[in-house]
Amino acid sequence: MQKVFKNAKEAISDIKSGMSIMLGGFGLCGIPENSIDALVEADITKLTCISNNAGIDNVGLGKLLRKHQIYKMISSYVGENKEFERQLLSGELVVDLIPQGTLAERIRAGGAGIPAFFVPAGYGTEVQGDKEVREFNGKMHILEKGLRADFALVKAWKGDTKGNLIYRHTANNFNNMMAAAGIITIAEVEELVPAGELDPNCIHTPAIYVQRIFQGTDYKKQIEFETTSD
Amino acid sequence: MQKVFKNAKEAISDIKSGMSIMLGGFGLCGIPENSIDALVEADITKLTCISNNAGIDNVGLGKLLRKHQIYKMISSYVGENKEFERQLLSGELVVDLIPQGTLAERIRAGGAGIPAFFVPAGYGTEVQGDKEVREFNGKMHILEKGLRADFALVKAWKGDTKGNLIYRHTANNFNNMMAAAGIITIAEVEELVPAGELDPNCIHTPAIYVQRIFQGTDYKKQIEFETTSD
């Protein structure tokens, strides 16, 4: 079983218009840069993108927004993006905002075969909507559903030829859960090594969740707010 | 904040009769040997023990069973233990059997503040009982609840003075989730190192879940079924 693909273009070649895609990353940290660039070059539109954020103007998901490839964003925070604002206000873009922890847990549940679960976040707010409400331990909770996607595009630090992944620092964020929640998961890594080189006690995403993997190139790793002490 | 305790006796000194305790381990692999021995020596009874298995005769939880310190076991598999059988048949011991994956997820949910969630396991069987049943995606599920305990006793390979833990091979099993589900979690480790020595990208249990930690001694690591190829 060959999971190793040559590059992003080859790995994403069967993603089609109208599909749902999860994309890892928090802000611009840990985003699948190569896969996003390949999507931008491909003639794919009407995507539903599940990602904590929506990139910034012309970086990350901002590139897909600019080319009007996204029909709907499912995110927790979408600030810092003028083109996003414009499309949202003009009605070109549909946005579903979900509390960050609920989004993370819905993705985790999707990958773990849990169709629904109760959380306190959002109770009494507009997030509650017509969701089922129930009291547990004297506290009100709302019922949230597991979330999967046709494809998950994740970015890891190191990966092996079987598909095991290790993330670096805070570049893990949503990548680990999304890997498990994609019907097909495509991982791009900074360093692809032969199976057996990674410490099996230190794997974040076991290979069973990863269907395709490729060695990424030219990572820009742009910083949104460079803040220093000097 | 000093989390480091001298030994098991000191760390478990406020565990009282009638309390609920989670104990990590799968069979005899990864069990908190030192803490169990300290419980055996302490004058504590009527414990509710949540543990995937119940040890074997006079090893692991078998030691607590022999001294009649356990009132109730919440487990998924309790074979391989004659004293257990005797107490169960005589009515001295109450046993609540839970599918292993549901038990693992209930503990994970308990630590993660999720009071209830739906799973397919047990639907249509006696495990279903009077639990709520609901169909999702054409498949029947039952509602299961999060599980916590007064204390969690876990065993790790390496730990640091802040309470971060790393497990070795299959000795992780239930330890990681239980660490998060204990109101007070006591970790015993084979090697206790100063904070900063463990790779922060390779921590299994972040320190926030661990209230007490101590350097264990004299690990026996008994094997239930030694099976070799030669």
Next chain:
Amino acid sequence: MALDKNGIAKRIAQELQDGYYVNLGIGIPTLVANYIPDGMDVTLQSENGLLGIGPFPTKDKVDPDLINAGKQTVTYVDGSAFFDSAESFAMIRGGHVDLTVLGAFEVTENGDIASWKVPGKLIKGMGGAMDLVAAAKNIIVAMRQTDRDGNSKLLKECTLPLTGVNCVKKIVTDLGFYEVKDGAFVLLERAPGVSIEDIKNATEGNLVIEGDIPEMKL
């Protein structure tokens, strides 16, 4: 001639495909690992937290921190990963495991399975069996077709407490290979030398036999 344990395991191994992630239960299912075709990439999952079970260790490589779900000492192959039990059952429940092979006391024509409890005998617990049968995409049961008294274990309804309902997809017994479909045991293959009559006599549930039924090629 009816198959022995290894024969059943061999036939099941023919159902493996390249790239499969497989969970093998205790007993006959474990033997399937011995018949994985050369060069085929099959990864074995152990629900106590290992993806990538290797062969049993040599005496000097025995490691108490490295066991399988049957609590036997094992090894791990290159490219393995260790994880906790919640993650392990997330894999199982989430449908990431391609094939689950497990034993059973009884199976019904609807795919119900009883495998964990015999009333009157001591209760040992279901372990991970209920999670596995409720969640696996593809379940093959490995079992003898009759009990010691010759009573069929392929039934209309289970007499023993259930492990799961409507979940078994295929069955390999000492007598035949069956698909469970539309409320029937559909006979796909006979064990070498076993007659249709032998199979009919050993099947209590609804048995469907269409056309010529080939012998297994082992």
Next chain:
Amino acid sequence: MALDKNGIAKRIAQELQDGYYVNLGIGIPTLVANYIPDGMDVTLQSENGLLGIGPFPTKDKVDPDLINAGKQTVTYVDGSAFFDSAESFAMIRGGHVDLTVLGAFEVTENGDIASWKVPGKLIKGMGGAMDLVAAAKNIIVAMRQTDRDGNSKLLKECTLPLTGVNCVKKIVTDLGFYEVKDGAFVLLERAPGVSIEDIKNATEGNLVIEGDIPEMKL
């Protein structure tokens, strides 16, 4: 004299206790990190996956893989751990974080909070705020007590969309330190030089003043 941002942060820092795990929101709450008493062991959680935030990096130590929840470059201290977002919010939702400090547009006498959305202005999203307020054991809000036009932000009812209900436990504003209890803002301390009259004028919701109210000691 009303407190400035740093004054508010200083007062909140006095609520820290040894061994606390703390989540600091964006804005004034972030400044609390500058006033952790020497020798006190306080660990800062960042909901994007870090337990153990350190100071901002020097220019040569900037690392794009190491940011806080405000997307600023940070460092980590000895004994830190990195993890994914599900684990991060498991910590928060499970009540493992001892204290959450965050900003707000409005707070009510019942502990409701509005902090994420102003109708008519662009919606940026709630990020982790709803999860934090719904789950934290102990929430302190850091805010100015009035808006630019002098209208109170300590209200009977929120006018803006809610972030959470019945969740705020304490408030530190530029004018005072309040406990939210039994449907009232209970005044605990005045900012240095601020009068009871000033506070009354800046509080729309139910304000409880019992006995002598001491000045903050900063």
